[in-house]
Amino acid sequence: MSEELHDVRLTVNGATHEIRVPARRLLSDALRHDLGLTGTHVGCEHGVCGACTILVDGAPMRSCLMFAVSAAGHELTTVEGLADPDGSLGPVQQAFLECHGLQCGFCTPGFLTTITAGLRDNPTPTHEEARDMIAGNLCRCTGYQNIVKAVERAAEIGAERA
Amino acid sequence: MTTKLMGQKVQRVEDQRFLRGQGRYVDDVAVERDLLHAAVLRSPHAHARIVDIDVADVLDVEGVHAVWTYEDLTGPMSEPLPLLIPHPDLTHGRTQYALAKDEVNYVGEAIAFVVADDRYVAEDAVDRIRVRYEPLPPVVGIDAARAADRLVHDDVPGNIGARMEQSVGDAPAAIKAAPHTLTLDLTVERSACTPLEGRGTVARWDPDLNRLQVWTSTQSSTGVRAVVAVKLGLDLGQVDVITPDVGGGFGVKINHPWPEELLVPLAARALGRTVKFTEDRREHFISSAHERGQVHHIEVGFDDDGRLLGLDVEFWHDHGAYTPYGLIVPIITSTQLLGPYKPQNYRVVFESLYTNTVMVTPYRGAGRPQGCYAMERTMDAIASYLGKDRTEVRSVNFIQPDEFPFDQGLIFQDGRELEYDSGDYPASLEKIKALVGWDEFPAFQAEMAAQGRHVGIGLACYVEGTGVGPYEGAHVHIETSGKVKVATGLTTQGQGHQTVFAQLVADELGCSFEDVEVVTGDTRRMPYAVGTFASRAAVMSGSAIHLAAKRAKEKVLKIAADALEAAPEDLEIVDGVVSVKGSPGSSIDLGTVSVLSNPLRYAFDEASKAATQFSVGDPGKPPVPEDEEPGLEGKDFYSPERATFASGMHAVIVETDPETAEIRILKYAVVHDCGHLINPMIVEGQIHGGVAQGVGGALYERMAYDESGQLLNASFMDFLMPYVTEVPDGIDIDHLETPSPLNPLGIKGAGEAGVIPSAAVFAAAIEDAERVGRPEFTVTAMPISPSELFALRQEHS
Numbered sequence: 001m002s003e004e005l006h007d008v009r010l011t012v013n014g015a016t017h018e019i020r021v022p023a024r025r026l027l028s029d030a031l032r033h034d035l036g037l038t039g040t041h042v043g044c045e046h047g048v049c050g051a052c053t054i055l056v057d058g059a060p061m062r063s064c065l066m067f068a069v070s071a072a073g074h075e076l077t078t079v080e081g082l083a084d085p086d087g088s089l090g091p092v093q094q095a096f097l098e099c100h101g102l103q104c105g106f107c108t109p110g111f112l113t114t115i116t117a118g119l120r121d122n123p124t125p126t127h128e129e130a131r132d133m134i135a136g137n138l139c140r141c142t143g144y145q146n147i148v149k150a151v152e153r154a155a156e157i158g159a160e161r162a
Numbered sequence: 163m164t165t166k167l168m169g170q171k172v173q174r175v176e177d178q179r180f181l182r183g184q185g186r187y188v189d190d191v192a193v194e195r196d197l198l199h200a201a202v203l204r205s206p207h208a209h210a211r212i213v214d215i216d217v218a219d220v221l222d223v224e225g226v227h228a229v230w231t232y233e234d235l236t237g238p239m240s241e242p243l244p245l246l247i248p249h250p251d252l253t254h255g256r257t258q259y260a261l262a263k264d265e266v267n268y269v270g271e272a273i274a275f276v277v278a279d280d281r282y283v284a285e286d287a288v289d290r291i292r293v294r295y296e297p298l299p300p301v302v303g304i305d306a307a308r309a310a311d312r313l314v315h316d317d318v319p320g321n322i323g324a325r326m327e328q329s330v331g332d333a334p335a336a337i338k339a340a341p342h343t344l345t346l347d348l349t350v351e352r353s354a355c356t357p358l359e360g361r362g363t364v365a366r367w368d369p370d371l372n373r374l375q376v377w378t379s380t381q382s383s384t385g386v387r388a389v390v391a392v393k394l395g396l397d398l399g400q401v402d403v404i405t406p407d408v409g410g411g412f413g414v415k416i417n418h419p420w421p422e423e424l425l426v427p428l429a430a431r432a433l434g435r436t437v438k439f440t441e442d443r444r445e446h447f448i449s450s451a452h453e454r455g456q457v458h459h460i461e462v463g464f465d466d467d468g469r470l471l472g473l474d475v476e477f478w479h480d481h482g483a484y485t486p487y488g489l490i491v492p493i494i495t496s497t498q499l500l501g502p503y504k505p506q507n508y509r510v511v512f513e514s515l516y517t518n519t520v521m522v523t524p525y526r527g528a529g530r531p532q533g534c535y536a537m538e539r540t541m542d543a544i545a546s547y548l549g550k551d552r553t554e555v556r557s558v559n560f561i562q563p564d565e566f567p568f569d570q571g572l573i574f575q576d577g578r579e580l581e582y583d584s585g586d587y588p589a590s591l592e593k594i595k596a597l598v599g600w601d602e603f604p605a606f607q608a609e610m611a612a613q614g615r616h617v618g619i620g621l622a623c624y625v626e627g628t629g630v631g632p633y634e635g636a637h638v639h640i641e642t643s644g645k646v647k648v649a650t651g652l653t654t655q656g657q658g659h660q661t662v663f664a665q666l667v668a669d670e671l672g673c674s675f676e677d678v679e680v681v682t683g684d685t686r687r688m689p690y691a692v693g694t695f696a697s698r699a700a701v702m703s704g705s706a707i708h709l710a711a712k713r714a715k716e717k718v719l720k721i722a723a724d725a726l727e728a729a730p731e732d733l734e735i736v737d738g739v740v741s742v743k744g745s746p747g748s749s750i751d752l753g754t755v756s757v758l759s760n761p762l763r764y765a766f767d768e769a770s771k772a773a774t775q776f777s778v779g780d781p782g783k784p785p786v787p788e789d790e791e792p793g794l795e796g797k798d799f800y801s802p803e804r805a806t807f808a809s810g811m812h813a814v815i816v817e818t819d820p821e822t823a824e825i826r827i828l829k830y831a832v833v834h835d836c837g838h839l840i841n842p843m844i845v846e847g848q849i850h851g852g853v854a855q856g857v858g859g860a861l862y863e864r865m866a867y868d869e870s871g872q873l874l875n876a877s878f879m880d881f882l883m884p885y886v887t888e889v890p891d892g893i894d895i896d897h898l899e900t901p902s903p904l905n906p907l908g909i910k911g912a913g914e915a916g917v918i919p920s921a922a923v924f925a926a927a928i929e930d931a932e933r934v935g936r937p938e939f940t941v942t943a944m945p946i947s948p949s950e951l952f953a954l955r956q957e958h959s
Contacts, residue, residue, distance in 0.1 A: 002224060003224075022282070024282060025282075029281075032189070032190075032193065033193055033280075036193050037183070038183070038186075038187075038189070038190035038193055039182070039183015039184065039185075040183070041187070041358070041359070041409065042189075043358040043359065043409075043443070043878075044443040044877070044878045045442055045443055046443065046877055046878065046879060048877070048878035048879050049358060049443075049878055051358055078183065079181075079182070079183035080182065080183040080184075082182075082183075083182060089178075089181060089182075093181040093182070096177065096181055097173055097174070097177045097178075097181060098173070100173075100174065100843050100844070100846075100847050102177060102180055102181070102656075103410075103656035103657070103658070103847055103851065104357070104358070104359070104407075104408065104409045104410040104655055104656025105176070105177075105180030105181075105185050105407065105409070105656065106185075106187065106357070106358040106359045106409025106410060106656075107358045107409075108180055108181065109183055112181070127891075131886050131887070131891065134886050135885055135886050135887050136885070137885070138358065138878065138883055138885060139358070140355075140356060140357055140358050140410050140412070140851070140854075140855070140883070141410055141656050141847075141851045142847060142850055142851055142854075143850035143851045143852075143853050143854030143855075143889055143893070143916075144850075144854065144885075144886040144889055145850040145889075145892070145893055146847060146850065147886070148886065148891075
């Protein structure tokens with residue numbers, strides 16, 4: 001009983017990777033275990049916690065709810081791809097650092113990708129919109145207080161850097 | 163003079179790696195290497211005899227390497243898992259086997275362990291194991307456990323694992339003689355820690371070195387190391403346990419060993435391959451630990467002022483199917499229930515009961531939330547009965563600042579006297595009243611009522627014994643580069659230890675903060691340690707690190723004094739440079755002092771040339787002075803007589819919807835006293851997180867077991883962990899700093915405080931809001947959902 005394998009070309013953070021995986025291989029597992037991009041974390045494997053959120057063609061998606069084979073031909077961005085080209089922290093990352101927006105750091109990559117996309121769509125969120133932006137991700141450490149502040153601070157940093 | 167970092171909002175050093183996706187959690191270890199993955203067959207029954215296990219089909223699955231059941235375990239591995247904290251009153255303690263033997267006692271109990279090329283294949287194989295069960299009637303819930311028509315363990319009569327009683331004075335007599343008495347029955351349901359990262363373990367057997375390396379997501383690496391060595395028949399020196407980055411703990415990872423923490427190393431050694439187990443979310447719900455489920459009966463006697471004359475508490479603690487963590491949770495409830503008050507006469511009795519559900523080990527707060535809820539509901543009931551302001555009743559019962567140290571006359575969870583070291587409860591009360599607007603609230607409530615809105619206010623006080631022993635240690639090593647490497651043995655789950663401990667070292671040693679690197683939870687670096695629990699890391703390891711840095715500094719000054727031909731007391735260290743006070747030209751940097759501390763025969767670079775035998779020291783003396791050691795190091799341990807008692811008060815204003823009974827938080831305020839703050843930013847973060855967990859526990863989270871012992875909500879879809887939409891929009895925090903006299907830094911623990919008063923404070927506020935223009939009722943069961951609140955209204959209308 002041998003599982004059928006598929007050749008898949010994944011484009012992640014601008015780099016192309018060729019992997020051979022079964023059809024059932026989750027994208028989150030492929031990123032983490034086949035590509036070694038362990039920054040994307042898996043917190044529930046049923047699409048609720050948001051820790052595994054990555055950007056697929058710029059849109060936030062739960063990588064635990066996608067198969068690796070279905071990600072072929074799309075541009076994927078993970079937390080490893082959020083730093084500025086010169087290696088310094090991107091605006092959302094910098095805001096999390098300044099606002100103490102993380103504790104254990106496990107849910108953080110999913111928040112960073114979600115907020116990156118959120119601020120791209122709405123660079124000047126109101127306080128309510130900042131809260132809404134993260135309302136689909138779970139964090140057990142921070143009580144979200146400083147994550148909301150980080151969204152607002154990231155918007156400021158984005159404006160300063162623009 | 164370098165600015166002191168103690169008390170500063172220093173940004174966290176660990177964030178750089180976490181924000182870049184470069185953290186190293188246990189599931190990130192050994193990725194892309196020649197790695198095998200484990201999956202576990204778990205019981206689908208809450209209570210059943212195992213008649214037969216057939217694994218014949220499993221090894222036919224391509225990619226499967228091995229399968230273990232109980233029959234394959236030998237020696238110490240075939241014995242029950244350890245009962246970590248024995249207690250004389252735990253007369254019927256029971257622990258499970260690494261793999262079930264003959265019987266299963268909760269849905270989720272491990273039965274077989276499969277190792278395969280990847281997790282998918284391992285799960286395929288698990289599906290092929292055929293087990294014949296003979297289902298037995300399950301015991302679910304405290305009522306069923308007390309009724310004892312059915313038993314969880316045949317040899318545990320009445321399902322009672324332990325019965326424990328403590329008392330001071332004569333509470334029953336005092337209550338009988340009291341002018342007023344009240345009786346309350348209060349329940350709290352189960353919840354769980356649910357860190358975003360579940361449990362996980364990786365092990366690698368190194369045949370060349372004859373050693374085992376284990377990475378595990380634990381709160382006690384030394385604990386795991388000791389038990390792995392014993393169970394696998396290895397010498398302690400053959401086992402290294404490394405705790406990598408941990409994605410949250412909140413208590414559940416202090417229990418050890420989990421079956422997989424033994425089975426993964428066992429498999430790694432047997433197969434000669436690196437093996438990994440990563441728990442999935444459903445497994446976390448059904449095979450890690452829960453907490454909180456208790457039923458309380460309270461009788462209280464008091465005078466006209468609301469002063470407690472006697473308090474008699476009986477409660478029943480649901481500890482699930484096994485008792486690996488002993489009686490810690492109910493002992494904490496029974497003692498910490500007293501909070502900031504002095505009831506004069508107190509008696510507490512509890513029974514710790516078996517049920518066919520997931521076992522119970524501490525969850526942040528560890529029995530305190532239930533105790534605080536019991537005591538604070540009692541205070542509210544007294545105030546309501548006497549028609550007094552709730553803060554007045556509390557005030558008359560406070561231990562006063564001049565009464566410290568205050569001995570409550572009980573024995574605490576660490577086996578030591580329950581003696582509070584310091585605190586100022588009247589000052590905290592003033593602060594919380596001001597912060598939440600207590601005195602102005604009645605006007606606001608009336609104003610809202612005029613608009614048809616129901617708002618209510620609640621307040622709750624707690625005391626938390628933090629920093630329990632036995633000890634922690636630290637090692638500080640100043641390298642020849644001037645960098646300072648610090649190790650302490652307890653582990654980190656997001657508390658920012660690398661930052662706060664580096665602050666302490668930089669302050670004591672006078673080196674730059676950036677040059678300090680802290681390692682936690684690695685038994686290779688610090689083999690003597692206890693673990694991270696009971697809000698103890700800052701107190702215990704913080705103190706040990708401070709003391710170790712002090713020792714290193716003494717050595718620095720001694721060597722530098724020789725080199726600079728000055729007296730040690732005339733030296734100061736600023737930004738990593740030792741100089742003679744008032745003559746900055748005469749100086750030596752820490753790296754050079756480190757070079758001088760280690761006389762060398764062989765030079766390997768420019769710096770080391772200065773340390774060779776022809777360059778250094780007095781030829782008339784031994785190169786390493788008597789009673790000295792080479793190297794610039796300091797090591798010390800901190801072992802306090804007893805816990806230090808932090809305290810605080812929370813207040814909340816809620817609005818309840820008159821139609822739907824939805825509960826909305828309008829304001830949340832916290833006054834917190836953890837002694838001197840090392841890093842206020844981190845302390846406030848801990849409070850934020852605790853409050854959010856408290857909101858979950860008070861309004862949303864419960865373990866929905868059906869009567870057959872199936873956990874119906876074992877997913878994040880159904881277990882309602884708060885999102886941002888459920889937590890207060892802003893938490894107002896004020897600090898009081900009453901230093902502890904028990905440790906050199908005057909600090910107290912801060913990790914658990916945020917969650918302790920939540921059930922109490924929400925019950926009070928909801929009850930207060932419901933009073934507005936309606937028949938009064940008492941909230942006695944938490945958590946409370948809108949439908950339950952609605953039902954209460956119907957019942958009392």
